[in-house]
Amino acid sequence: MSVSAFTERIRSLAQHHDTAASEDAYAALRRHGFSAFERLSIPTPRHEEWKYTNVTSIFDGTLVIGATDAAQRPATSGAEITRALGADVIVLHVQNGRLQQDEHSVIEGVDLYDLRAGATTDDLQFLASIAKVDDHPFVALNTAVHDSTVVIHLHRNVHLERPIHVVCSADTTTSTQLHAPRVLVVAESGSSALIVESHHTVGEHAAVCVPVTEVVVQAGAHLQHVKIVADEGQGKHVGYTAATVARDATYASHVACLAGAFTRNDLVVQLIEPSASAILNGVSVLHGSEMADNHTVVDHRAPHCRSEELYKGVYDDRSVGVFNGKIFVQPHAQKTEAYQSSHALLLSDRARMNAKPQLEIWADDVKCSHGATTGQLNEEAVFYMQARGIDRAAAKALMTYAFAAEVVERFPHEGLRSLLEQHIAQKLEVSR
Amino acid sequence: MSEVPDSQHVLDDVVQREYQYGFSSDIEQELLEKGLSEDTVRFISAKKQEPEWMLEWRLEAFRTWQRMKEPTWPNVTYPVIDFQDIIYWAAPKKKEGPASLDEVDPELLATFEKLGIPLDEQKMLTGVAVDAVLDSVSVKTTFQEALKKVGVIFCPMSEAIQEHPDLVRRYLGSVVPVGDNFYAALNSAVFSDGSFVYIPKGVRCPMELSTYFRINARNTGQFERTLIIADEGSYVSYLEGCTAPQRDENQLHAAVVELVAHQDAEIKYSTVQNWYPGDAEGKGGIYNFVTKRGICEGARSKISWTQVETGSAVTWKYPSCVLKGDHSIGEFYSVAVTNHYQQADTGTKMIHIGKNTRSRIVSKGISAGRSQNSYRGLVRMNATATNGWNYSQCDSLLIGDQCGAHTFPYLETANSTATVEHEATTSKIGEDMLFYCNQRGIDTEAAVALIVNGYARDVINQLPMEFAVEAQKLLAISLEGSVG
Numbered sequence: 001m002s003v004s005a006f007t008e009r010i011r012s013l014a015q016h017h018d019t020a021a022s023e024d025a026y027a028a029l030r031r032h033g034f035s036a037f038e039r040l041s042i043p044t045p046r047h048e049e050w051k052y053t054n055v056t057s058i059f060d061g062t063l064v065i066g067a068t069d070a071a072q073r074p075a076t077s078g079a080e081i082t083r084a085l086g087a088d089v090i091v092l093h094v095q096n097g098r099l100q101q102d103e104h105s106v107i108e109g110v111d112l113y114d115l116r117a118g119a120t121t122d123d124l125q126f127l128a129s130i131a132k133v134d135d136h137p138f139v140a141l142n143t144a145v146h147d148s149t150v151v152i153h154l155h156r157n158v159h160l161e162r163p164i165h166v167v168c169s170a171d172t173t174t175s176t177q178l179h180a181p182r183v184l185v186v187a188e189s190g191s192s193a194l195i196v197e198s199h200h201t202v203g204e205h206a207a208v209c210v211p212v213t214e215v216v217v218q219a220g221a222h223l224q225h226v227k228i229v230a231d232e233g234q235g236k237h238v239g240y241t242a243a244t245v246a247r248d249a250t251y252a253s254h255v256a257c258l259a260g261a262f263t264r265n266d267l268v269v270q271l272i273e274p275s276a277s278a279i280l281n282g283v284s285v286l287h288g289s290e291m292a293d294n295h296t297v298v299d300h301r302a303p304h305c306r307s308e309e310l311y312k313g314v315y316d317d318r319s320v321g322v323f324n325g326k327i328f329v330q331p332h333a334q335k336t337e338a339y340q341s342s343h344a345l346l347l348s349d350r351a352r353m354n355a356k357p358q359l360e361i362w363a364d365d366v367k368c369s370h371g372a373t374t375g376q377l378n379e380e381a382v383f384y385m386q387a388r389g390i391d392r393a394a395a396k397a398l399m400t401y402a403f404a405a406e407v408v409e410r411f412p413h414e415g416l417r418s419l420l421e422q423h424i425a426q427k428l429e430v431s432r
Numbered sequence: 433m434s435e436v437p438d439s440q441h442v443l444d445d446v447v448q449r450e451y452q453y454g455f456s457s458d459i460e461q462e463l464l465e466k467g468l469s470e471d472t473v474r475f476i477s478a479k480k481q482e483p484e485w486m487l488e489w490r491l492e493a494f495r496t497w498q499r500m501k502e503p504t505w506p507n508v509t510y511p512v513i514d515f516q517d518i519i520y521w522a523a524p525k526k527k528e529g530p531a532s533l534d535e536v537d538p539e540l541l542a543t544f545e546k547l548g549i550p551l552d553e554q555k556m557l558t559g560v561a562v563d564a565v566l567d568s569v570s571v572k573t574t575f576q577e578a579l580k581k582v583g584v585i586f587c588p589m590s591e592a593i594q595e596h597p598d599l600v601r602r603y604l605g606s607v608v609p610v611g612d613n614f615y616a617a618l619n620s621a622v623f624s625d626g627s628f629v630y631i632p633k634g635v636r637c638p639m640e641l642s643t644y645f646r647i648n649a650r651n652t653g654q655f656e657r658t659l660i661i662a663d664e665g666s667y668v669s670y671l672e673g674c675t676a677p678q679r680d681e682n683q684l685h686a687a688v689v690e691l692v693a694h695q696d697a698e699i700k701y702s703t704v705q706n707w708y709p710g711d712a713e714g715k716g717g718i719y720n721f722v723t724k725r726g727i728c729e730g731a732r733s734k735i736s737w738t739q740v741e742t743g744s745a746v747t748w749k750y751p752s753c754v755l756k757g758d759h760s761i762g763e764f765y766s767v768a769v770t771n772h773y774q775q776a777d778t779g780t781k782m783i784h785i786g787k788n789t790r791s792r793i794v795s796k797g798i799s800a801g802r803s804q805n806s807y808r809g810l811v812r813m814n815a816t817a818t819n820g821w822n823y824s825q826c827d828s829l830l831i832g833d834q835c836g837a838h839t840f841p842y843l844e845t846a847n848s849t850a851t852v853e854h855e856a857t858t859s860k861i862g863e864d865m866l867f868y869c870n871q872r873g874i875d876t877e878a879a880v881a882l883i884v885n886g887y888a889r890d891v892i893n894q895l896p897m898e899f900a901v902e903a904q905k906l907l908a909i910s911l912e913g914s915v916g
Contacts, residue, residue, distance in 0.1 A: 048505070331833065331834070332833070334833070344845070346845060346847070346848035346850075347848060348848055349815065349847060349848050349849075350815075351848060352844075352845065352846045353843075353844075353845045354842070354843065354844045354845070355841075355842075355843040355844075355845075355852075355854075356840070356841065356842050356843065357839075357841060357843075357854065357856070358839060358840055358841070359828075359837070359838065359839045359856055359858060360836070360837075360838045360839075361828065361830065361836060361837045361838070361858050362833075362835075362836040363830075363833055364830035364831065364832060364835070364860045365833070365860055366830075366858060366859075366860075367858075367859065368857065368858040368859075369855070369856060369857040369858070370839075370854075370855075370856050371853075371854065371856075372841070372843055372852075372853075372854040373851075373852060373853045373854070374843060374845040374850070374851070374852040375850070375851035375852065375853070376848060376849060376851070
């Protein structure tokens with residue numbers, strides 16, 4: 001049970017890959033991942049970015065790395081989300097890190113395929129161009145051990161009406177799993193789509209998921225990206241999402257952490273050309289000993305960009321919430337507008353919340369603000385409802401629900417919203 | 433109609449402005465050779481004729497320091513400090529203990545006179561007692577007699593070690609332990625002087641107490657130690673000011689300030705920090721690495737920190753409050769101004785332990801030139817801090833497009849009844865605001881001073897009157913007109 005045993009396994013895997021290595025670009029990328037991981041290693045809480053979240057406990061030498069060919073059982077929670085997205089949803093099943101589809105399909109101007117070693121497509125250029133292998137230990141780890149990349153490529157001016165659901169799951173019936181799904185989304189100029197990514201595990205053994213999603217939003221494109229971590233199983237999640245947003249384009253990220261023993265999301269959005277915009281919404285509703293850590297970075301690298309961020313969390317029992325939101329405004333990114341707010345509600349004396357909103361600004365003509373609160377429901381509002389005949393427990397439940405629902409209201413897709421609202425209502429009911 | 437000076441012109445004007453307190457005095461001084469070892473520590477202790485326990489305490493601190501590493505986490509950059517290249521002891525030569533002012537070196541008196549701190553009690557504003565510290569030693573403490581009548585002890589630290597050893601032994605290092613951090617350990621080993629204040633039970637200190645720190649000698653470091661104890665139901669307001677001559681090399685200032693407030697006591701600690709900030713090219717200036725912490729030991733006690741930071745090449749300080757007593761209150765009001773190549777990483781820590789503890793943080797950062805200004809703050813609500821309450825506001829004002837403003841607030845909550853609120857904004861002086869003032873006949877320079885003073889008003893209002901006036905002038909000097 002130690003990080004060193006885990007690192008040793010990765011090292012032996014790297015040696016195995018080395019002997020089998022070809023001159024293929026994909027093999028080179030993986031080798032790069034191995035060497036970066038060797039250097040960065042699993043961070044300890046002494047590392048500023050991992051101060052409140054100890055990941056060392058979830059990585060040990062017993063994790064089985066790499067996809068197994070055993071028949072996989074689908075996750076019921078994944079199917080539920082698929083249903084909520086309606087009849088015309090396009091579903092991509094990624095099991096133990098590999099897309100369950102061999103052929104390259106093209107649906108309504110969207111390329112959907114599995115990018116593997118030996119492939120020669122133009123999309124190779126985007127791979128690892130946004131999520132930097134050398135900067136982040138888990139991008140390095142994913143790059144080192146991932147098997148292939150799920151590519152969703154929207155062609156110029158394609159407005160995809162049908163939502164895409166990427167279901168990432170692991171079956172741990174026979175053994176523990178480390179799985180590393182990798183997704184690349186390229187939205188060419190003027191295109192638009194809704195992509196929903198969800199993570200699940202089935203089986204009794206532990207699973208650790210280290211997904212990386214890279215998103216390229218080109219000029220004038222509009223991309224909605226929903227990520228749901230609702231793992232009722234043994235899964236632990238350490239995910240990384242990175243996006244670049246070009247001129248006049250919009251990237252909207254919506255993250256929901258509704259269950260899961262251990263969830264860490266890193267989200268990095270770079271606004272690289274003028275008038276790009278970003279929307280970041282996040283909601284966590286936790287109980288028991290669940291933990292959710294959201295680290296977000298909005299990097300304003302060009303003038304006249306705008307970002308708006310809202311993260312909220314409700315924590316009961318012994319659950320722990322972490323929020324770190326960075327806003328960078330680089331020199332010359334004048335006329336930037338960047339707003340961030342994060343709010344947390346603690347329902348129990350053993351629940352904890354650690355927040356670190358952070359502004360770093362190198363340009364003077366900007367409008368930036370952040371606000372962060374941690375506390376309880378407004379007693380006056382509760383009293384107002386009591387005075388109107390709603391009992392105290394019901395009043396508080398209603399307000400707690402409304403607190404979380406404010407974020408969900410900003411999510412895209414009617415069906416998805418009602419599913420999430422239903423989940424939150426149920427969870428708060430159980431909590432009471 | 434006369435033409436309004438354009439902003440670039442005004443900016444140039446400010447860049448060329450000289451540091452007002454940059455003169456150095458020609459005082460005959462006794463200097464120890466450069467270098468730091470156990471012998472240095474022994475020398476300082478012997479020089480001050482300290483008792484054995486004090487030497488032991490220093491040596492333990494020195495050994496602790498040797499095992500520690502210099503912190504690298506603050507958001508500042510500066511060349512590696514060679515701790516062997518610093519003079520740890522510099523004192524004006526003097527005859528045996530000047531009993532009256534007549535025996536103090538007239539050059540020394542003139543120095544403080546020039547700084548606006550006359551040490552002659554007749555000349556002073558009544559109501560402010562001053563302890564003047566030049567380099568390593570305290571030169572003169574005024575109004576000691578008057579204070580003694582009400583039982584207040586206000587004296588140099590070295591005198592307190594001799595005359596009030598029980599108090600010093602009980603409290604020294606109780607708030608900032610020897611091994612707290614790298615610079616606190618260094619200070620514990622080599623501190624030379626500083627002020628000691630004890631306010632007895634139920635006494636409201638009849639005048640403002642003040643210490644004025646002056647670095648004069650070349651190549652020296654200043655390591656002063658201040659300890660303020662407010663016993664049950666007492667009140668004291670304490671002011672601290674500092675300046676240094678203009679020199680090309682960097683000088684280190686590593687102080688430790690400890691405050692202890694017992695039940696129902698209140699300590700108000702104000703600082704106007706105006707160390708030499710270096711020239712327009714970023715050459716020279718003081719490294720100000722200071723540990724300040726207060727503990728609200730008893731119920732209903734209160735500690736309030738107010739700081740106006742305009743000087744120093746690099747500042748690294750976090751005046752903190754440990755709110756241990758139930759219903760205790762901590763406050764932090766700060767204006768930090770950086771210009772040219774100055775760097776400041778400053779903020780506060782509010783540690784809520786007791787029930788119904790409250791804290792308020794108001795931080796105003798102003799960056800101009802090529803400076804970097806960071807706010808770093810921690811608010812922690814322990815599980816025991818039932819009904820704890822905190823409100824933080826940190827605003828940044830940017831003047832020019834080559835400076836940076838950063839905020840690093842840490843908000844840790846482990847109690848469901850506690851409330852933590854934090855707000856931060858970043859903005860610049862709007863063209864519309866300046867235009868509005870110009871239109872009404874206020875020139876750009878005066879308009880900027882007006883706007884900056886308005887922006888910093890929440891903090892300036894917390895200062896005692898004499899200091900508020902000085903702080904307002906300082907802000908105007910540091911910034912007026914520097915609009916890009």
